[in-house]
Amino acid sequence: MVDLRIDNGKVVLPDCVLDASILIDKGVIVGFTSKNGSLNADEIIDAEGKYVLPGGVDPHTHLATSFMGIKGKDDHFTGTKAASWGGTTSIIGFATPSKGESTLEAVTKTREAADGKVVIDYSLHPTIVNLSSENISQIKTFIEMGMPSFKLYLVYRKEGIMADDGVLMQVFEEAKKYGGLVGCHAENVSMIEHLVAEALKSGNRSAIYHALTRPPLTEAETVNRMLFLANYYHAPYYNFHLTIKEGVDMFKESRSKGQPMYAETCTQYLVNSEEDLKRPDGINFICTPPLRTREHSEALWRGLASGDISLVSSDQCAFSRDMKKLGENSFDLVPNGLPGLEYRLPVLFSEGVQKKRITLSRFSEITSTNAAKIFGLYPKKGIIRVGSDADIVIIDPKLERTITCKDSFYGMDWYPYEGMTVKGWPTITISKGKILWRDGEFLGQAGDGEFLKRKLLPEILRSPAA
């Protein structure tokens, strides 16, 4: 007798799709059987006609964020509730220090805010801004605390969270010494500051100038430099939100030489474009790096299919229309970021799998397995296999629905995907053996999720292993 059995589904494994029953007991997967040979279970889910996949792992989320002085609409409860509705069962957020605060203090504060509130498991990337000689040792401490991946913003000088090249150098050295992973928001700050100043001087303040003052060159230059630096240190590197075709080529080249370089892109860079910035509500679509032209989106899709890009995150940042309106008269005053972490799996399934841009196995890798591998959660997370946490999403490939902010769990009054018809939706989400969502009914609660201590896999540090 086990706690839960999932029958009749098509189970998505790394190399194949299998007709099998999954047995779950005490929160973990304990076996597979053919239906006739199944053990009895307290509860049985019939997944006839549906796909059974590892629950999504989203390694780039800003819940309860504060940026440019504005607090986002979601919090650790509503954000993780929404994420799980959309089939995500683990997230990684950020501990970003406010002015005068250390990153360690930011970790403590973020954990106090999130623990007991989260519906699904979560972890944090410490954001490194400054490093005086006394807190350089924090890098080692964070790795020991189970947070071995770091975020450095190479932009946002005025906003006070930029790490300069001196800091970057030290973080690479420390991370290399103790086995950490350096991750960057890679854009060239000086070029962008120059272009923004020029645009404002000429009175060019509409939303499209956000993209025009951050052309592909400003991202390509810095991605290229980061790959050079990482290679120089023989260290692994993670590029948050890659958006340009030039970047796809650079990762292809580095990885083909065996360098452990990883790039993510985000849902919005695949399905939205800089044309959205020209809409009457164009300011809503301001995020950094900016939305690009279709040519770049198509290159990103190809990079995902070929394996040059490892995964897709959401970069969740939930600013409402009112919040965005602060920059109504000038693009540089708009709080950056887009909402929609709950739509990552459905949109990628619909636009990726249904439109045959990626296979079902690749979908599973880019939404779950690779993030778990790169950030040290594998094989506890990111795979359906005996001994792994029973984090599972069941997707009905025939279910069709249009995205609307009326469904929002955190009071969003717009989404970048508003009005998009999506085919293929999660109907059941299971986290550690507990059914959190069943056909639109929420069965979870605050505190169902816990903090995840992570440890990087040696092969991830050595070669492009995801």
Ligand SMILES: [Zn+2]
């Ligand atoms: Zn971000």
